[in-house]
Amino acid sequence: MASIAHVADWAAAHEILIRGACFAAVFALMALWEIRAPVRTLLLSKGLRWKNNLSLVALNTLLLRLLFPVAAVGMAAFAAERGWGVLNYSALPLWLAIVVSVIVLDFVIWLQHVMVHAIPVLWRLHRVHHADPDYDLTTGARFHPIEILLSMLIRFAGIVVLGPPVVAVILFEVLLNATSMFNHGNVSLPARVDRVLRWFVVTPDMHRVHHSVEDDETNSNFGFSLPWWDRLFGTYRDQPRGGHEGMTIGIHGYSQPRDVTWLSGLLALPFRGRISGYVINRRQWVDSEDASE
Ligand SMILES: [Zn+2]
Numbered sequence: 001m002a003s004i005a006h007v008a009d010w011a012a013a014h015e016i017l018i019r020g021a022c023f024a025a026v027f028a029l030m031a032l033w034e035i036r037a038p039v040r041t042l043l044l045s046k047g048l049r050w051k052n053n054l055s056l057v058a059l060n061t062l063l064l065r066l067l068f069p070v071a072a073v074g075m076a077a078f079a080a081e082r083g084w085g086v087l088n089y090s091a092l093p094l095w096l097a098i099v100v101s102v103i104v105l106d107f108v109i110w111l112q113h114v115m116v117h118a119i120p121v122l123w124r125l126h127r128v129h130h131a132d133p134d135y136d137l138t139t140g141a142r143f144h145p146i147e148i149l150l151s152m153l154i155r156f157a158g159i160v161v162l163g164p165p166v167v168a169v170i171l172f173e174v175l176l177n178a179t180s181m182f183n184h185g186n187v188s189l190p191a192r193v194d195r196v197l198r199w200f201v202v203t204p205d206m207h208r209v210h211h212s213v214e215d216d217e218t219n220s221n222f223g224f225s226l227p228w229w230d231r232l233f234g235t236y237r238d239q240p241r242g243g244h245e246g247m248t249i250g251i252h253g254y255s256q257p258r259d260v261t262w263l264s265g266l267l268a269l270p271f272r273g274r275i276s277g278y279v280i281n282r283r284q285w286v287d288s289e290d291a292s293e
């Protein structure tokens with residue numbers, strides 16, 4: 001019987017194949033599900049959206065390969081060779097080190113997500129993800145190249161401190177990729193299924209709240225894979241006020257397709273316009289009794 005260590009070695013040797021196959025499989029499944037049972041009517045055509053969103057994904061993939069050919073998995077192998085990171089000092093069994101690593105790396109991504117919403121310059125970058133006036137599986141992969149690079153550097157830092165097994169990083173990347181396509185899907189699960197499932201993974205209805213134009217709803221449900229951080233840290237919100245079909249998706253004041261859909265507009269978006277009152281130091285604080293919380 002293949003031991004977990006053998007599976008880990010095989011996965012490390014076939015990383016690109018595994019990630020590519022998982023991406024293609026989840027993409028195809030979600031695309032079919034969205035076509036068969038969409039929740040919301042898209043404002044713009046799927047063809048136009050996919051052409052632009054997927055061009056951005058291709059550009060980001062190319063850029064990452066050029067700048068960081070070893071990527072997160074390579075960094076984990078590098079840290080392991082040198083014995084860097086907490087887990088490389090511990091005597092945890094491999095399976096437990098994998099579980100701990102996936103959970104900790106997911107928490108790092110959650111913290112990063114909260115940070116890019118709060119800090120003005122970082123919100124400029126992250127707006128590219130939120131300016132999409134529609135919500136479908138390609139929204140899940142739509143990030144500005146600079147945010148992608150920043151995200152990789154933060155992941156490197158997390159890996160160097162944590163020292164996760166290489167296979168844990170592969171698993172984490174595959175899960176993040178798959179759950180991101182799943183929870184950005186223009187689909188809905190039956191309410192009862194969703195209620196149970198969202199204790200284990202972020203569901204489409206849970207993450208859609210985060211894409212609302214309403215500031216308080218955007219400041220909720222920062223999780224991508226694991227749903228626990230929002231519940232633990234007080235940023236969880238069950239449903240959008242306007243309902244999933246009635247709510248408005250996107251950012252106030254950004255609606256022109258050439259700005260929020262075309263690739264050229266997405267690349268330019270961080271450098272355009274003033275920062276809204278959304279970020280942490282531009283908010284209007286109300287000095288009244290009911291704002292005492
Ligand atoms: Zn966000």
Ligand SMILES: [Zn+2]
Binds near residue numbers: 129140184207210211
């Ligand atoms: Zn999102």
